[in-house]
Amino acid sequence: MSAEQERLARVRLSHAVEPGDGHVADRVLEIGAQATIDEVVALGQRPELVARLRDVDPDRVLEIAERTGLRFVTPADVEWPTQLDDLGHGQRVQGMGGVPVGLWVRGPMRLDELAGSIAVVGSRSATSYGFGVATEVAATVARAGSPVVSGAAFGIDQAGHRGALSAGGATVAVLACGADRVYPAAHRELVDHVATHFAVVSEAPIGSAPTKVRFLSRNRLIAALSTGTVLVEAALRSGALNTAHWADDLSRVLMGVPGPVTSVTSQGVHERIRVGAATLVTSGLEVLELTGLAGQHLVTPPRGPDRPHDAFSVDEVRVLDAVPVSRGASAASIAGVAGVSAQEADRVLRAMTDAGLVRLDVDGWRVVAPGSAR
Amino acid sequence: MSAEQERLARVRLSHAVEPGDGHVADRVLEIGAQATIDEVVALGQRPELVARLRDVDPDRVLEIAERTGLRFVTPADVEWPTQLDDLGHGQRVQGMGGVPVGLWVRGPMRLDELAGSIAVVGSRSATSYGFGVATEVAATVARAGSPVVSGAAFGIDQAGHRGALSAGGATVAVLACGADRVYPAAHRELVDHVATHFAVVSEAPIGSAPTKVRFLSRNRLIAALSTGTVLVEAALRSGALNTAHWADDLSRVLMGVPGPVTSVTSQGVHERIRVGAATLVTSGLEVLELTGLAGQHLVTPPRGPDRPHDAFSVDEVRVLDAVPVSRGASAASIAGVAGVSAQEADRVLRAMTDAGLVRLDVDGWRVVAPGSAR
Structure with missing residues (x-):
């Protein structure tokens, strides 16, 4: 099996298999992409998947990718962010998981520069308080050289990207729709800016729409790509808690910014801190201290003036x-x-x-x- | 040595020794109150203490106590709150510590009813947010039958007492001045109300003024009397952190209510939670869950509506x-x-x-x- 054939097999899988299909991901890890396709076809247990695999023309997909300015990054590429390989050992959340067969990338930034990146995630309906803190955390982290990873959603995600940009730092958006698309549409300018200077990443097929399942599988990529995840505001059923769950499961550093206990958008964060899943942080400096290399970002313990x-x-x-x-x-x-x-x-x-x-x-x-x- | 002589020796020590004198407390525990007095006099190493001991007339002190409506409670009394005995094993904080030789009490409530009590402490310059949360926590805890212990100070202490009273519950004020006095003076009505219906407690001599050292030794009593201490708002040099330190040292449950990271009055609380010394709580119910007997106060984990x-x-x-x-x-x-x-x-x-x-x-x-x- 040549490397090129294996690559085309991954393109085929990428467009036929739903992101986060843990079974397929595991087989690809074990026997390779083409052998997985052959096995699925031979076993015939998933006729709808077989039909989809047949429908995909990998060469044509790569042609479209080139035309729309996307590249396909797989574990065979030098820029592959190897921290994603941790997903191969991770548990399945609602049956989802596994290493993506490949990532569609729009933008000049190499994905291996995401080592040491920080995810800033939280409520779409953030308060101005949460928005402000997320902006500060992202700016401080980005200024120190750590790219900020988020999902380009309304609220905290947006604040994370904008905070990093305001500090002249790097930021990467991981989308639940195709990397050529923008969701939410209101963030076209932001996402295009990130794609022009850094990178927009997706595991979903080119041109595909975001779906609930794709949001969930996208969240695992945000958690896996980054060294630590900062949860800024999250109500009790916030999607950001799903990202937090992945971060926890992948032994990433999970951090939470507290807020008033009277604010519903902080309830999910407080719950994570309370049970010990997340460490309380109050600033970007504390995030750097918890995630940085030893001695790299030592925070002077906060204290009042000497008396x-x-x-x-x-x-x-x-x-x-x-x-x-x-x-x-x-x-x-x-x-x-x-x-x-x-x-x-x-x-x-x-x-x-x-x-x-x-x-x-x-x-x-x-x-x-x-x-x-x- | 008769019990009555021993009791009078404790009255003498109570009025001659500064609250929190760990050395005297330890000797009293080891050899008794009268023998400690005899030893101090015989050794002659602390002439000023010898002079003070000589100056005190225990019968006269008890006479004044009776006239001002105070009683003296020692480990020999049935109502002695035995949880204070933990102070005999505790470390010394700035040289302070030890079991008090006795407590001066104003009010009808028996001190042994303080088993299972909760301390609500925090900043004197509380925000309206902190005041509101402290009131809720104290009210919920008191309604469930746990007395609320605090120090009658401005801000969070006051909210703790008032919250308990608003719920028809019990509350006890532990003062740094004599139990016959009121500090701060603006809280006369509050403290007198607590004394009329519950209890005002102090280790300091009758009639004595509050001093820095007495505030610090008073804080150890608040922590030791209660099963758990809730820190509501505390700046980085807040005296409430001293109470928190005692609670931690005495293996009491230490809890902290978070607030906006932009609020200086929450910095001390966040720091305690961040380092793992305090557990984050957002309501009185969570306080009850963390401190109650197993199964007594089970909190339904907070979650959004089922979908x-x-x-x-x-x-x-x-x-x-x-x-x-x-x-x-x-x-x-x-x-x-x-x-x-x-x-x-x-x-x-x-x-x-x-x-x-x-x-x-x-x-x-x-x-x-x-x-x-x-």
Whole structure:
């Protein structure tokens, strides 16, 4: 079997088999594309598939592809994103799964550049809050060099693509319809822009319409292509939770951005975090930290401003606590209130004088008001 | 050593030793209160403490307590909340810790009724969002019979107490000042109401003012008294994080309510959830589930409304997907689009007719519009 014959067999399968047909994908992995076709025809158990396989003319499909600016990428190509091979070991979700026989690609970006990419997915009916956070996360991630993968849908998907573009970064759209088409139609400009500069990818036949099943199988590609998936807003039945499920199943890093518990579009995200499937993230930097190579993106743990008495012992805090603000007090009196010895109070008061926290006035020790001269 | 002498020794310690003095607490646990006093006096290493111990007249303190409506509760009392004994094994936070030598209580509620109580804590500068969620959580928890414990501060603490009261439930305020005093003064009405119907509790000497150290040691009591602590809003340096730290250290259930990542008052909560110290909760029901006895508070996992094709196989979804909405189609045509055999399409279409999802019209099969008559 020549490589060219095998490639044409994959084109044939790509146009005859529904995306995500786990059985066919497994056979292709085991015995190759042409042998799978031969087996399906010989066994005759799926006459409708046999008819479809017969109907496809691979040379003609490749001709159409060339005319519409698409290329067909298979595991035999150098640019094949090898992380997709993980789908060969993954479980089946609603019977779906497996490594795609090939991907139709529109755009100049090589798919092997998607190693280290981040998926940003979420609700189509995003709130302005979710849209804003998704944009920030995508921009930060893209600025750091990680392409942003999403599905070009309304809401969070769109914000993911636009955030990456706004940062001058790369972004790739994975579609449920043919890679030559645009869905939703309102996103023609966005999708065409992504295709012009980066890549639009689909497993579905050229010219095909998006269907429920194709959305589900498309979601597995988004999860498999990226190192981590960030779920920004997702109601309890959001399609983005399907992507999250795939990410989890493929041992990708699954992250969720929380929101108000009063917002239905955050319920699905909160549920995933609550059960421990997703890690809570609040920014693109945290996404980079969780998905980056060790030490590559170290996030300084968020903390409030340092305060002078952070490093104090309990006794020292007690002494400071016992120094009056409005009038002076003797070291002995302060020691009594603080419950420490007079010597200890004296030592602490002198150290705090050096730190500019207290001062010795004519009537005794008093606190230096914050903001006053030292 | 008679029980009465031991009790008076505890009163003496309570008024001479700063709350949270871990060293004294440990000695009391090991050798008893009077022996600890004798040891401190004999060793003479803490002259200021010796002086204070000498100054306290326990009989006089108890007389004042009676006059101000306070009682002194120690481990020897039936109402002692035994969960506080966990503090004897706990670590020291900034040198603080240990079982309190006794608690001053104002109010009719017995402290042993605090088994199974829930602490609701958070930012003093809460947002209206946080205030609302804290109120809901406290109300739900209190309605289910769990008292709500908090610190009577502005913001989330207040919402916790008020939420419990609004639900007709019990709530207890643990103060950093003497149990006869009110802090903050603006909460006099609230604290007096809690004292009239439930209990106001403090480890600090009668009449004493709240100090930084007393707030920190008070926080350990809130965490130790309750089965679980709910952190509603907390900036990165919020005192509520100190309570959270104690809850974590004492192996209490620590829960956090998320909020917008753009809100500084949620940053501390998000950080605790992110590192896995706190479990994300979105409602009082989830708090009950995480802290209740097994099976006592089972929460139905949140999910969207059931949809008829949830239970469908992929082939069935494909068939349903292939049935047109705007015109009829033959079973054979639908089978072709769906990629299944005509027999399978026919079987599925009849099952879906029974489910009211499709119907056979004069021009063939079509989808029944949602909401139309079956």
